[in-house]
Amino acid sequence: MEKSRAERMISKAEGLDAIVIMNDGSPYLDSTFWYLTELSGGVFEGAIAIVGKDGRLDVIVSEMESEAAAAGKGNIYVYKKRGEREYYLRKALAGAKRVGFNADRVSYSSVAYVEKTVKNIRVNDAAPAILSTMTVKTQKEIEQTRKACKISSQVAKEIPDMLSEGITEKEMAFKMDFRMRELGGMGNAFETISAFGANSSRPHHSPTDYKLAKGDAALFDFGTKYEGYCSDMTRTVFLSRPQEILARAYEVVLEAQTAGIEKYRDGAPAKEADLAARKVIDESEFKGKFIHAFGHGIGMDVHQGISVSPRSKHILREGNIVSAEPGIYIQGVGGIRIEDTCLITKNGCERLTDFDRRITFV
Known part of the structure; x- marks a missing residue:
């Protein structure tokens, strides 16, 4: 039993x-x-x-x-x-x-x-x-988290249709929060981050009345709860073509996330994922612009227990649910972050959030 x-x-x-x-x-x-x-x-x-x-x-x-x-x-x-x-x-x-x-x-x-x-x-x-x-989830907990991730993933897919020139950060945050509830979410996992233009270089930016302009990066970090369990994801899209430096930063962040996720598996030191992603960024022209950890545990709290940082002493276990969220932040210009919620499995991981990670122009 x-x-x-x-x-x-x-x-x-x-x-x-x-x-x-x-x-x-x-x-x-x-x-x-x-x-x-x-x-x-x-x-x-x-x-x-x-x-x-x-x-x-x-x-x-x-x-x-x-x-x-x-x-x-x-x-x-x-x-x-x-x-x-x-x-x-x-x-x-x-x-x-x-x-x-x-x-x-x-x-x-x-x-x-x-x-x-x-x-x-x-x-x-x-x-x-x-x-x-x-931090080691039962099958029931995994399914509850999966449902939360399905809701936030659907909202992510709808972001391009919600965006338009002149919309404010606050208006977008409201639209996303409302949509998560409409799809069955039982409250936000945390306050939605909606950051446009230069504001996107602040990882924990609170939405303002800033209006989206052509060429801006639009960064959204958001999640919902389903029966007490959290989802967490970030996507960065652009209103028309951005500055070349931001387009290049997007390429590097995507490569870094892929490198980090490849290290996720049962029995792996958590720090390996961070170090792999950080190596990609620090070997590019954006050295030193990755200013936070690669990930954290997720459960009934959006930050739960596990640290995926360069100094982490945690060993990943099958059933852990963690984020994968590298970023590059350029003050006065903008920031790029791509984040997914991942389930650690015996031989790797399963990405529970789903939205095309290729660069998106609106």
């Missing part, structure tokens, strides 16, 4: 008696809660998920969230008052000594609250066990 997510997670947390996931509200809402319960919606502020040493999952929620929680995994305990929440927390952690928390997401006050409520526990960092579990 296949192990539950809770069972797999605690098996990776060597020496821990329990793992506590606190969901105390924005910005401390932890996707691990939804991962363990397999719920795809709801707010669940104040909720707690506890994984026991035997893989038991206890979920403590307020009365307001009780009906929604019943649709997910775990033993549900409903509280009306703070004292009841603390009673259930003590009950779930009875006998536990070494208790792990998601140090990447939990607040100090939440950890202190558990220490005060449940006496004589020793706090440990469970983030490595959490990430090593969540």
Whole structure:
């Protein structure tokens, strides 16, 4: 019988008696809660998920969230008052000594609250066990991600028809966001980046009222969520023929992405993909213009766990989902980025996002 997510997670947390996931509200809402319960919606502020040493999952929620929680995994305990929440927390952690928390997401006050409520526990960092579990996707998670990628890929294919001279960055971002929802997306994976002309040299540009002009690069970095799982892709297109320097940069970025993706496979050091892509760019006239990592893990959070950078120590595993996103950025002129969401397989990878990567003129 296949192990539950809770069972797999605690098996990776060597020496821990329990793992506590606190969901105390924005910005401390932890996707691990939804991962363990397999719920795809709801707010669940104040909720707690506890994984026991035997893989038991206890979920403590307020009365307001009780009906929604019943649709997910775990033993549900409903509280009306703070004292009841603390009673259930003590009950779930009875006998536990070494208790792990998601140090990447939990607040100090939440950890202190558990220490005060449940006496004589020793706090440990469970983030490595959490990430090593969540970054290897089940078939169900892969299919949910595949559906998110299908939605964003369709929007990418429609970008050329949406673009016209004089449209603003904000208007394009709105059109794309609306279309992702119309196609079944359940919210943005992150704020859509829509960047025209010289603005495209800023990797994390926020859309403005700048109007698209002939010769501009138009860079779009966007993604949706489907049942909690994210897609992430970037495409750069041009309104008529661009400056020669940008056309050449596009060729180099495409070559770099191809070189990096060829290194994606089960058992490969993640840094190999970055180094391969960076070598292509640094051996061109654009040396030093690739100013971020080649990729990152993707899951219920658009940035999840895995780093694909020159200094990464991660080893890729079958079932990892990562981005592949080299770029060249020329201040005052523009930028080029091509990004796809990729599933690591035993002998390579599968590109989950789909849009013609050849240079596109509108």
